Amino acid sequence: MNWRAVKAIYRFEMARTGRTLFQSILAPVISTSLYFVVFGAAIGSRITEMDGVDYGSFIVPGLIMLTLLMQSVMNASFGIYFPKFTGTIYELLSAPISFIEIVIGYVGAAATKSIILGLIILATSWLFVPVRIAHPVWMISFLVLTAVTFSLLGFIIGIWADGFEKLQIVPLLIITPLTFLGGAFYSVSVLPPFWQVVTFFNPIVYLISGFRWSFYEVADVNVAISLGMTLAFLGACIAMIWWIFRTGYRLKN
């Protein structure tokens, strides 16, 4: 393994984040605060609690997940798409590094960034509502697993995309709606039975449910199933990356 190369890519990507600090960090903080104003204050005054948890506190894990999923996908996809777009990818292709090292560098940086954002949102939330973390180790584990998984997904999207529109499609048209419908702001149990069944086809439900369990020990599905689904996702993304690696898909002529 060429770890110096991994480190070079990682630091390059983190420097990119540093340069766009305003967009990267301030924007999610502001939007989180807005969510609290809208959901917490306006709706929360009607819905006082959900699954026995104060509503404002209840939505904190969902909000973190929302940002985590979006940011992981967007950062990783942009990170690898941009060198393809500008042509600087020639350097990655002609350096003594394998595809796996490229993946570790880009995905590692994207995941790091979204984990930091998740923690910033957690801290911001603390300013608005009481937050209790029952299982901190599980909380961090879900955070890291989800960030890595969706950064891998983002990397795949970045390789697949041949235009900026394609970069936007998956986060905007798939991930955001599925997160909103996946119980980020409510417990699945409040839905009518038919919609509950439909909801369980939404994979993001399992991620949010497990993550929320690590905070308040309330969950829509058993936490073991949540963990299993997260790992299955991770496995699927790794398999996909492996396939791209084997075939050289869309990286070289």
Place this chain on the structure above:
Amino acid sequence: MQDIIIAISGLSKTYATGFTALKNVNLGIRRGEIFALLGPNGAGKTTLIGVVCGTVNPSSGTVTVGGHDNVTDFRAAREMIGLVPQELTTDAFESVWATVCFSRGLFGKPKNPAYIEKILRSLSLWEKRNDKIMTLSGGMKRRVLIAKALSHEPQILFLDEPTAGVDVELRKGMWQVVRALRASGVTIILTTHYIEEAEDMADRIGVISNGEIILVEEKKELMHKLGKKQLTLQLQEKLAALPAGLFGGAQLSLSPDGDELTYTYDTQADRTGITRLLASLTEAGIRFKDLSTKQSSLEEIFVGLVHQDRNGAAK
């Protein structure tokens, strides 16, 4: 026997579009030489470099670099190579210093600020080291690409049209750097549109046309073998037309305004015919006030070769 540092054998490349850009290319690059690859646009120069450096997958054939297969042993092969691409592809927001250090890191080398400083100084980039790349001129970006390619101390440097869009002053500086590299033992493969540069710089020249290497020759040898010379005579009195019966035939031509006679001859021929020409002129009463000879440039040789190749292909 010469020490071959890059061995290319049976290399072909057909792009996804179905276009065959390289056809069974065999080529050996010698350690320590400057090799100039000449060929018209679209001949396959960039593709060939791409296959050696790893940015293009070959359809068939093999490449070894320093004895290492560039696919099965790609790390060892690529570590030896620095690539300066044809296009000015740089990051925009990075500083010169950061981007050059990044390249070194990619090649797995430990930090060496003193060495990077040396490169930047030799390329007159030291004053610009903290500037963002996007604020630099095209010529400076080109030098940043060279600095990146040299950052990991490669034994082989590929320069794909390095002087395109670079002004004369900078070009001279760049060639100084290339000469210094060669003196330190680096093997250099370059493509250029400025044939006089190949003539100036190269030890050997390869000509590629339509994806085929049609000739590889020592530059001196090439100039010698294919070099035609021209003898120009400035006439004392203008001629309306070439008098019939003058020695020289098709080798002889008259300038449009009739005051110059040009005789083209082969330096390699047993007899150049100059003596007979001069005798024949005296006989015809044609007097001249001055004469000069000129060796044909590589460009003329090269245009002739590609032309032949095209005609050959058409048959």
